Amino acid sequence: KYLVALLLSLALLPAWAQQPQFAVRNLPLPKELAYYDNQFSGLYIAKNQLFLMSESRLQDKAEAKLYTVQLADLDRQLADTTYTLPYQKLPIENLARLRAKMAAAGQSYEGLEALVIDQDVVYFSVETATPSTNCYLLKGRLQAAAVVLDTTFLLPVAKPLAPGGAHIYNAGFEALALTNKHLVAFFEYNYFPGQNYAYEFDRAPLRRASAPRQVALDKVPFRITDLTATGKQHFTAINFFFKGDGDDAVYRTPATDTTSSRLIGGPGGYHSYCRLLDVTRTGNGFTCKPLWEFPLAYWGYNWEGIAAYKQGYFIINDKYTPSRPYQTKLLYLQKTR
Template sequence: MNWLFTFSTLLPALLPATGIYAQPAPRLPTHTIQLPAELAERENQFSGLCTYRGQLLLMSESRLQEQAEAKVYGLALSDLDQQLAGQVGELPFRKYAIRGLADARARIDSAGAIYEGLEGMAMLRDTAYFSVETVTAAPNCYLVRGVLDEAQNVIRLDSSYLVALPKPLLPNGTPAFNAGFEALASYRHRELLLLFEYNYLPRGNHALALRHRSPRSIALPPLPFRVTDMVPNGSRRFTAINYFFNGASDIVYRMAPPDSNARLIQDSTGAYQHYSRLISLRYRRNRIKWKPLLELPAEYQTYNWEGLAAYKGGYFLINDKYGPSGLSTLLYLRQR
């Protein structure tokens, strides 16, 4: 996406990166993709999207502890174009089995971290990187990687690659709830940029840039609510899902007045409500700045959006198992 075009069209919704974010951004037209039954099954619990060689890749959480299959689906972008143009027909798809994930899980469990599923995906050339969520009390989440083999429909994990990523700590020294690295994206085709799900500490918020096995901290202003996926969108620029889930277990993501962000997640009575938007990020000089980009339409605010991919000036989004449809929902937001 052209950065200058985006900012010129969305400027009324953008405020200074360290200021108050009160104005909603313009809404975009939407298109719901009709997924095949196997992909629409909610127990896939999709948690990541990524474009790769003419395909949209859909990553399942691959919750092995629930006997789920370790897999990534692929949809041809040319077939998705036909649906977006109004043509009706069942989408063909590919399924890539993830080999070696059970071994990685065993190593994570043996370290006491306890594997809970895959949360984010990014491609660097033919190598797929996956972030692994662990139980809240674990000090680390993890990163694994493997080569995607299109001929064999398989992603073979590298058994020698298991990188521990320390979680953010609350002021009392305990790990923040549900705060693993949920969002990751490729950067300049040679390294990864990773964001925690929770980034609203009073101080010390940071992202990670990682090349090979050596992460370094990147300064980040406080960012409210969850960050559930991120996609590169030009040189040094990214778009991310910023989502508030109104659940009793997610109290760490709540804020109340005088915090100005509270007005986004509370109704007129003060009750908390779901809230979904996209934000834009810029990475330069070892720090990240962010701004609101657009709010999702009201009918899509209650979906737990966990996957994001940029395409033709718009965005694909996918939910996990949570949402009013009771299905995996693949949505396309079209740029005006």
């Protein structure tokens, strides 16, 4: 009977006790990488390197660029926090020419939001201004000292619309994922009243006139700001809420959604919030469930990039922090359970 009692008590443990836990490790960045106006908006691991993608806001006279850091150097810094990370800058060539093509089509470029790398091919997603009807996918070639974009490849991806046809404020395709045969784009806002979708493209070959298939996606509150592959058919996404009002209020959940609303509000009003989601491809769709909640001290950072590494994750913010001065912060979430 004692064994039965023990098994029953284990079965009644709260769900959070069965979720993975992580220790937050801060990784000091060299001055050039720590500069807040890099506005990093994506991370990716390939070729034994961590790629850090700048939003590359050309309209603000920013440089189009990636940075790379060797994984071996990141391992060394995790063991020795006094170690200064070496890095390489990779200019992104031809982005201005592609931006001009977007403008000619009546679309307003705002920045790069996600990247994935398939051997020497790099795919980027472009966010456009809220009134623009399309976002874009770009394709380039990874070379030793630069990424060279293909100026003949400019693939429009229509933004999903709210009921009544309104555009969702400040929303684009913030996450990309590669599967065996497909490139999948995830929209930032996935709280539409009907079915929500990810957008899947065939990669063999991906052409500038390719049309996506809609793949069912669970309804997700707040924002999906990036996503990383963690295994066969499994991904981890950043699920972030910014407390702002005005147009940002579209990301608030109604009081009737008590599970979500209690995460972002209280007696003092709304507050920023962030967690990780486990995203799984099952059959013909993607399911999403909570994985881990950021500690309170990290809710106010606008986390925009994630890359899975050694059962943990590298995480980076774009620019915005809970208080000024703004700064770039790179974390490693080290699994402890």
